[in-house]
Amino acid sequence: MTIMRHDPDHRHCNHVDPGRELIHVDCASHVYPDGSVGIHEMCFHVMKDEIVALCGPNGSGKSTLIEHLNGLLLPSEGDIVINGRSIARGERADLWKEVGVVFQRSEDQLFAPTVLDDVMFGPLNLGLSPEEAKTEAMKALEAVGAADLVHKLPNYLSGGQKRLVSIAGILAMKPRIMALDEPTSDLDPVHSAMIERLILEFKKRFGISVVIATHDLELAARIADRVCLVRNGAIYAEGSPREVFYDTALIEEAGLKLPDTVMTWLEYCRGTGMASKEQPLTRTELVAQLERSAGQGGRKSLD
């Protein structure tokens, strides 16, 4: 995969692999009722079995794009294609069945009297009987490790538990795509790690494609198959995490900061005068690379 830079004034939408493409947002513009432009010249797609990270500063349009994926918003001008079918006019109902959204604030997502009622809400709207919905809800709660919360009141859950229940509420609907808006924001490291593990599991175990909107570039570097940089309401560039995060100029132009791992490695290379072709992305890769270079004499430079 090579980095694909997008022209912010003219989108160029390619249907990369129609056989694997699940959803395609081809949005010339989305204008809010107050006249502000949410996203424009946006071309975004999600393929089968992939994790896509939308990275961009605050107000760049990540959340607006996520709401387009679920049909909460529709392009003012443009089209959304799901499973090869355009839903630009009217058929909003299909989208929420295919794309589940976990919102940034779990507080807003949990409204039912109990955790069980909340997780059953989606399956019931899909037309399942209360018994079937309960079975799906229990399965989803078990999958996210929150089965013990089933009879609790949402008001009395911790932030991490609320996030897990919110995710279970979407998982119970068995979507083909799950979009998570800032999935690890405001969470302690233990719950962040749990969410990260779950996202990987959704892809491997349930075959769900995942879209995450995040400021956490470390998270994106660890789990994403593809990174899309979002700036001023449009996709600015996209590519594999390794390509994108090692393009320092690109990251700077997008208004972001390099992941710590990348920055540490680049500083190490600069400090030791080492020109390395290796590009570690995760902490494990970085440690392995440092050990390798130390073995090759880099230890001297480190000292």
Added chain:
Amino acid sequence: MSAAMISEHIPDIDLITTYGERQDSAVSRASPWTKGILLILIVLMITLTSNLVILLAMYAAILIACVMAGLPMRKILAWYAMPAVFVLSLVGIMAWNQPGVPVLSFTIAGFILTLTDQGILLIVTLLIKALISVTFSLFFLMTTKYAHFSAMISRVFPSPLDQIFLLAYRFLFLTLAMAASILKAVRSRGGGLIRSVRVQGGLFAGVFGLVFIRSFEQAERVQKAMTARGYNGSFAAHTAIPKPRIAEYGLICISGLAVIMTMWLVPHAGGW
């Protein structure tokens, strides 16, 4: 997140729910249906009778039930402030110039105002009626799991009343939490509600305005999250509600008979 942060005299919905979830006494474990039906019968009874002895007996029985349930009696007494003010503000006008033995009399702008023994009895009777209904409502809420309560609402009330209630309850929590966090921010910088009213009227109004604006914003986000999961105007609580036991059926029958007897006695014994 507690109404107690605003005033000790406003029922604390958070505390009420916490007690409701405990289920650690025999009266708490009674079926919510039993408690709900008893609440209806008690309201009927206090509507039918004005006999002070019966009312005092009912009030005493309810207080004993509250003590048996381990409810915080001091808090409940503090929460009486609002219903008491409500009753007194209404009855305080009606109580004057009632027929009976005058107890207190004075003239204002040429009008003679007389408080009689019947006027005082009216105040006491209506106050006790109000306290009976408030105390038993609190008893019901503080001994019933919210999941059971909401499931009862879902089954008893027609749509959209049940929808409004189910969503309003959760929204009340969120609004109170928001009010508490704004108050915390005000207090952390030396402000306070009472102080704000006295010194900074604008700030006081601002705090309340902010709570409403943020509540609307939050409501929009909740609605969006519901739409994202296919909300189509129908939402129900599916928790199973425990059925009454035989002894509870007996209690309901006896209470029902008492109400029927009172209904029969009222037209035949004027004092009832």
